[in-house]
Amino acid sequence: MRPSGENDIVGSADGFAASSTIRPRISAAQVARTAGVSTATVSYVMNGRAGVSAETRSHVLDVAQRLGHTSSVRADQLRAQRTRVIGLVLTDIANPFYAEIAAGAIDAARGKGYEVxxxxxxxxxxxxxxxxxxxxxxxxxxxxxxxxxxDDGDVIRSLRSAHIPFVQLSRRIESVAGDFVGIDDFTAATQMMEHVVGHGYTDIVTITGPRTSSASAAREAGFRSVIDRHGLRVSNGRGITTYLSESGGAQAVQQLLSSKVLPRALVCGSDVIALGAISALRVNNIRVPQDVAVTGFDGLFPGASSLVELTTVRQPRRELAEQALELLVRRIDGVGGSFQSVLRAHEMRIGTTCGCVRKGP
Structure with a gap:
């Protein structure tokens, strides 16, 4: 005779007996042994915590589901709920800087199985x-x-409330804990201004994007630090801020012409501002760089035009986008770890608009 309790007998309502095999509860330790990982790893996976690679996470979930671990059902549902879509919020897609960021992000995302x-x-x-x-x-x-x-903290709060990870690219809110990818704008700006000062120009105006942009503010601060260090004269007070577009650069030049304050050099916080400034100067028969030197920032148009050989700072735009996607997907996979601030290398590109002479034939 079988020992009592070896098989459970469940009495039915009509008096008949029906046998039912109750599957034993699968523990996290059993999942860990079968998967070849630690119980801590299984706990991290089941609770959606960081610190586990995407490959290990997927393997543990597959093993847990096969064994019938109850927590794996919820974890598998969460994994299945992904839309495989990433949001990309740009300042102005008409600006070639952001257009190339978008292209780089889309290519990088598709390489990881996401659309944008x-x-x-x-x-x-x-x-x-x-x-x-x-x-x-x-x-x-x-x-x-x-x-x-x-003042965009409410946007960050809404994303966090929805449990949607984010990465800040080029601009950031300094007080927000989160991943950031960009360049050292302050250092790049000081290098550019030192180059301009090296030409012997002493009357300089800076034209940058809005000071509420951390990137524009850092560039303006870098420009200003060199001006102050050399004790140079700055026309138009603190410098001009404008919209990040060619029209913004043109309007800044018109403002200078209207006030009859035309400096020897215009140091711009973006290439599109610089191109707008150059266009406005030429419309008014002012030569670049013979009358007014102009520099940019971003490196958008290398060799694009024989008429505009812009001296600028080149940012690795596609690499920035790829790095941002890498950090974001790690966050999505739950393996991001501590927040990172990644600064990619920039480089000076010396053209002729600053007053340098063209090299070569």
Missing amino acids: FVSHTQEDPDTLRSITEAMIARQVDGVVLTVLHP
Whole structure:
């Protein structure tokens, strides 16, 4: 006779007996032994914690589901809920800098099995909020932001409330704990201004993007530090801030012409601003660099035109986008670890608009 309890007999309502085999509860230790990992790793995976590679996470979930570990059902459901879509919020896609960031992000995302939901704000905070709400509603898996201003904390809070990871690219909110990818804007700006000062120019105006942009503010601070160190005269007070576009650069030059204050050099915080400035100067029969030297920042148009050999700072735009996607996908996979601030190398590109002589034939 079998010992009592070896098989459970369940009495039915109509008096008949029906046998049922109850599967024993699978423990995390059993999953760990079968998967060849530690119990801590299994715990991390089942609780969605960081510190486990995507490959190990997937392996543990597969083993747990096969064994019938109850927690694996929820984990597998969470994994299946991914939309495989990443949000990318740009400042202005008409700006070639952001267009190339978008191209790099899309290529990098597709290489990781994601598509990209792209939008731009044109510096409008209400647009940023509505875009963020739309991305949350569409359940994107993560977001890359290039548009943040110091007063955009509500956007960050809404993403965190929705448990959507994000990476700040080029711009950042200094007080926000999060991943960031960019260049050392301050150092790059000091190098550019030192080059301009090296030509002997003593009357200089800076034209940068909005000071609410951390990148523009750092560039302006870098320019200013060199001017102050050399004790140079700066026309038009603190310098001019404008929209990051060719029209913004042109308007800044018109402002200078209207006030009859035309410096010997214009040091611009972006290439599109510089090109707008050069266009406005030429319309007014002012020669570059013979009358006014002009420099840019971003490295958007290397060799694009024999008429504009712009002296500028080159940013590795595609590499920045790829790095941002790498960090974001690690966050999505739950293996991001501590927040990172990644600064990629920049380089000076010396053209002729600063006053340097063309090299070669």
